[in-house]
Amino acid sequence: MKRRQFLQNTGMFTAGSLILPASLHAARKIAANEKINIGAIGINGMGWSDVRAILKNPEAQLVAICDVDKSVLDKRMAELAKENIKPVIYGDYRKLLDDKNVDAVVIGTPDHWHCKIMVDAVAAGKDVYCEKPAGNSIAECAVMIGAQQKYNRVVQVGQWQRSxxxxxxxxxxxxxxxxxxxxxxxxxxxxxxxxxxxxxxxxxxxxxxxxxxxxxxxxxxxxxxxxxxxxxxxxxxxxxxxxxxxxxxxxxxxxxxxxxxxxxxxxxxxxxxxxxxxxxxxxxxxxxxxxxxxxxxxxxxxxxxxxxxxxxxxxxxxxxxxxxxxxxxxxxxxxxxxxxxxxxxxxxxxxxxxxNGLELHAKNFLDVIKSRKMEDLKCPIKDAAHxxxxxxxxxxxxxxxxxxxxxxxxxxxxxADANKYLAAEYHNGYSLPKV
CATH class of the missing domain: 3.30.360.10 (Dihydrodipicolinate Reductase; domain 2)
Incomplete structure (x- = not known):
């Protein structure tokens, strides 16, 4: 389906922004013995390394993957099939965020997508592991801090050396x-x-x-x-x-x-x-x-x-x-x-x-998802944005x-010339998220 047709048919997305039904804002509460359902957005490079590190922990399971490149999706599905892991496949991250079975997402996209997807994810009630750098502009960094504070979701950024x-x-x-x-x-x-x-x-x-x-x-x-x-x-x-x-x-x-x-x-x-x-x-x-x-x-x-x-x-x-x-x-x-x-x-x-810093960082993310003790995060969005x-x-x-x-x-x-670079330019009907 073409993007414009998709937007018109759903009526949920305007000007590149995500508008979610209120029912989706409440995240599923995860008990101590429950699995944490992971969805991965952008799975070609470090995003996939992050997923593999997370899956080393028995409390996590991969339930959804999303990428704009079908060849990447096919490659990952072939790898996962050998382990009998069968996630749902998405080509549009917004559909993955609409999946109530997903508790937390890994964002491994190019940098210019980090802010938009992270804000949409926390608004959808998902916890987030976002690849670095946090934002692709100073303005995006500020927005990402505001979104985490507003929706009170766990947001770990992939600066794994902190672990x-x-x-x-x-x-x-x-x-x-x-x-x-x-x-x-x-x-x-x-x-x-x-x-x-x-x-x-x-x-x-x-x-x-x-x-x-x-x-x-x-x-x-x-x-x-x-x-x-x-x-x-x-x-x-x-x-x-x-x-x-x-x-x-x-x-x-x-x-x-x-x-x-x-x-x-x-x-x-x-x-x-x-x-x-x-x-x-x-x-x-x-x-x-x-x-x-x-x-x-x-x-x-x-x-x-x-x-x-x-x-x-x-x-x-x-x-x-x-x-x-x-x-x-x-x-x-x-x-x-x-x-x-x-x-x-x-x-x-x-x-x-x-x-292994990456594996420890992934484990720290999962631990905080269950404890909800944000102060235990090794790289919270506020620090990463700084x-x-x-x-x-x-x-x-x-x-x-x-x-x-x-x-x-x-x-x-x-x-004045420097201030022109405070915010990245948004195009194609998208705009800097507002929090």
Whole structure:
């Protein structure tokens, strides 16, 4: 059925917004010994990894899957058939949300859909596990916080490093003050495996792809294979490049360790220095400085290079007067500052990772669904929106080419050009959700 005909026939959807019958707002209460019924929306990449992590827990069962690409649905159904799992299939996420059998949803779509689907899901009484980044603009981040508060649903964002014990141990060490005055924090992602994307001509969408639904609120453009599936990350219509792809992971811990609010000012410099003539829009090389009270946060990213600071392709470094703590997904260590041959503190040998953050994150989500203790969530939407907002600020600084200043009281920038990027543009009859 064509989208317009579908809207007319149901009478439930207007201007791209979901209007649910009041009866659906009340979620099913799940007893301690009951199964949690999961529906998955967007199952090609991390969305599917999230589902697999959730299904490792016996209290969860997959009852519905949704994707705009039939080939992806067929692939997943073939995999699930081997495990005798037979979910209902949907091509339109709104029909999945209308399924009263679904208790919670995993959102694994491109970034430009996160806000819309998350708001619609909590309005439908569903708990949500949403892939990062939370919102594709500063305005979307604020809306997502408001929606969770209004409907009081569990919303976990997939920044699974928050569930790794070694990260938590590293933050405890930082907060203990042994590093001395920390004036500079570095966060970075050097991704050597991410190579150039060659320019390709526009074409018809692949058979079985509902391209209009894939675009959703994004600007109407001809289909191009470069913009589809994984590579959507490198186009401003749908995402924010490495700044929001890896930045929300690394900058998240920079903010946690520093107990930092939003920055006072931001300046960014970079561009397509590695692959100037390829198809991506977002910068492959970027340096961004976020100014806070008492310290600066430096973000660096580069594609096609692996050897970043401290010979790590990703990480966070808290640089203090006495020493530097470096943490990444594999572990953490402390490197003492040496002055006149004297070490200012004891070294801490590398403390290795001992657990699976993604699986722990999924288990935490299910635990809170049953307990309803929102304070136990490892990455609630408020926290995820905070770091996503900081990352979006970095992209705004890059796109304006200016040093920009944030007015915390007015909740906007002091620069008119920067404020043009506060909210992502919505198209095709969709609008920014109102809460």
């Amino acid at each position: 790794n014990k070694h990260y938590q141990d590293a933050m405890e060490f930082v907060h203990a003050g042994k590093l001395g005055n920390v004036r500079l924090v570095k966060a970075w992602a050097y991704q050597g495996w991410m190579k150039s994307i060659p320019v390709q001509p526009d074409s018809a969408p692949p058979p079985g792809v509902d391209y209009d639904m894939w675009l959703g609120p994004a600007k109407k453009r001809p289909f191009n294979p470069n913009r589809f599936h994984f590579n959507f990350r490198w186009y401003w219509d749908y995402a924010g490049g490495l700044m929001t792809d890896w930045g929300v992971h690394m900058i998240d811990y920079a903010l946690i360790g520093s107990k930092a609010p939003l920055p006072k000012s931001i300046v960014a410099s970079g561009g397509k220095f590695a692959y100037p003539d390829d198809a991506e829009e977002t910068p492959d090389t970027l340096t961004t400085v976020f100014e806070f009270n008492g310290f600066n946060l430096l973000w660096e990213h580069a594609t096609g290079i692996n050897d970043g600071p401290y010979q790590r392709d990703h990480g966070v470094a808290f640089i203090g007067n006495n020493g530097t703590l470096v943490v990444d997904r594999g572990g953490w260590e402390v490197l003492p500052e040496t002055i006149n041959g004297k070490q200012m503190m004891e070294a801490v040998a590398r403390q290795q990772r001992t657990d 770091v996503a907002t900081v990352c979006q600020m970095g992209n705004v600084a890059f796109r304006t080419g200016k040093k920009i200043y944030w007015d915390a009281d007015a909740k906007r920038f002091s620069d």
